[in-house]
Amino acid sequence: MRVLMLSTPLSTHFTPMVPLAWALRGAGHDVVVAGQPDVTDAAHAAGLTTAVFGDRFHAVDLFKAGLRPGRRPLQEFGQPTPDQLNSTPQVWRNHVSYYLDDYLELARAYRPNLVVSEQMEFSGRVIGAVLGVASLQFRWGVDPYTGAGERLVGLFMGPMCERLGLGGGLPDPDLILDPCPPGLQLPNLPGAQPIRPVPYNGTGPLPDWVHEPKGRAHRVCVSLGNQTLALNGMPLLKNIIAALATLPEVEAIVTAAAGHHAELGETPANVRVVAPTPLTGFLEGCDAIVHHGGSGTSLTACHAGVRQLVLPQIIDQFATARRLVATGAALALDTAKDQDDPKVIAERLRALLAGSGHAEAAHRLGVAARGMPTPAALIPALEELAA
Numbered sequence: 001m002r003v004l005m006l007s008t009p010l011s012t013h014f015t016p017m018v019p020l021a022w023a024l025r026g027a028g029h030d031v032v033v034a035g036q037p038d039v040t041d042a043a044h045a046a047g048l049t050t051a052v053f054g055d056r057f058h059a060v061d062l063f064k065a066g067l068r069p070g071r072r073p074l075q076e077f078g079q080p081t082p083d084q085l086n087s088t089p090q091v092w093r094n095h096v097s098y099y100l101d102d103y104l105e106l107a108r109a110y111r112p113n114l115v116v117s118e119q120m121e122f123s124g125r126v127i128g129a130v131l132g133v134a135s136l137q138f139r140w141g142v143d144p145y146t147g148a149g150e151r152l153v154g155l156f157m158g159p160m161c162e163r164l165g166l167g168g169g170l171p172d173p174d175l176i177l178d179p180c181p182p183g184l185q186l187p188n189l190p191g192a193q194p195i196r197p198v199p200y201n202g203t204g205p206l207p208d209w210v211h212e213p214k215g216r217a218h219r220v221c222v223s224l225g226n227q228t229l230a231l232n233g234m235p236l237l238k239n240i241i242a243a244l245a246t247l248p249e250v251e252a253i254v255t256a257a258a259g260h261h262a263e264l265g266e267t268p269a270n271v272r273v274v275a276p277t278p279l280t281g282f283l284e285g286c287d288a289i290v291h292h293g294g295s296g297t298s299l300t301a302c303h304a305g306v307r308q309l310v311l312p313q314i315i316d317q318f319a320t321a322r323r324l325v326a327t328g329a330a331l332a333l334d335t336a337k338d339q340d341d342p343k344v345i346a347e348r349l350r351a352l353l354a355g356s357g358h359a360e361a362a363h364r365l366g367v368a369a370r371g372m373p374t375p376a377a378l379i380p381a382l383e384e385l386a387a
Helices: 011-026 037-045 060-064 073-077 082-110 123-131 148-163 225-245 258-264 295-304 317-327 342-353 357-370 375-386
Strands: 002-006 030-035 049-052 114-118 134-138 175-178 218-223 250-255 271-274 288-291 307-310 330-332
Touching: 002 011, 002 082, 002 123, 011 030, 011 037, 011 114, 011 134, 011 295, 011 375, 030 037, 030 082, 037 049, 060 225, 082 123, 082 148, 114 123, 114 375, 123 134, 123 148, 134 375, 175 375, 218 225, 218 342, 225 250, 225 258, 225 271, 225 342, 288 295, 288 342, 295 307, 295 317, 295 357, 307 317, 307 342, 307 357, 317 330, 330 342, 330 357
Parallel strands: 002 030, 002 114, 030 049, 114 134, 134 175, 218 250, 218 288, 250 271, 288 307, 307 330
Antiparallel strands: none
């Protein structure tokens, strides 16, 4: 079986599909990942074959538009409105027109039996319908976009689909894969096949500190992601570190690119700042994680059965935070006022670590996540779909 895998040009949209690509390769199938360098570089790092189109997209520039110096999106714009959430798919609908013809040319030459695309790469569904092969849509995590936002996409893509002989407008996928553990996903979405959210946070060596025993009562990971820090997020990280300084019972592992270490200056004795390290290498040894609500980080923490303190910054991260809180495995601070106050952060983290309620809920979420069908277990169903 030949599989064409497509993604919008954000590596975080692509990386949740890496374990599926590995499972397909492990079953003897051929996989080609097509996209801009933002995606194909990540695919190369994961050991996958790629077809590169265009230049780097630099998606962070989209989010920087309108930001005043030193202010992050939550401070500048507040939480996203329903209209703003519905407009997000339109960005990627517009993007389809730039690369669809190139992708179609590749697909006609490659002759895939199955086209796999993440939920915002609408060209995959078009290509599958044009070639008469099955298309599969992969959700990244909590999905607040399907609904009005996707209906708008279908409306505006109608003429493009008609040009290609698809009179019914944007085709539906033949199958949707959803990595959210039971109870985490939003209700009232189209039915989907659950798939275990096997974590993939990139590759790299495990540093020696990963194997050190805990030196304090609790070990907490802090991971805000590269995008959050690029969007004027360093003051937020400093607020979190200031909060940790008031919690002597906690030892913290803070991940940040080397270029940010100097900006942090001297840190408290209970805080270790490290270069980005795959979370899968050490998160299960932590009692909690403080993060921004990105789907990859959130699902990695779910899979590890670790408590979460979520400080969402943009678009779908707020929906993710609310759903995590609803499971009992997480607490959240979703206003700039609270996030900008180290005392509030410390209080919320202390509440997360206190007692057994949040830990038990996180454990249940981890058991549920690890009990979902693995990518490898789904290969026979995908083979049947593509037959």
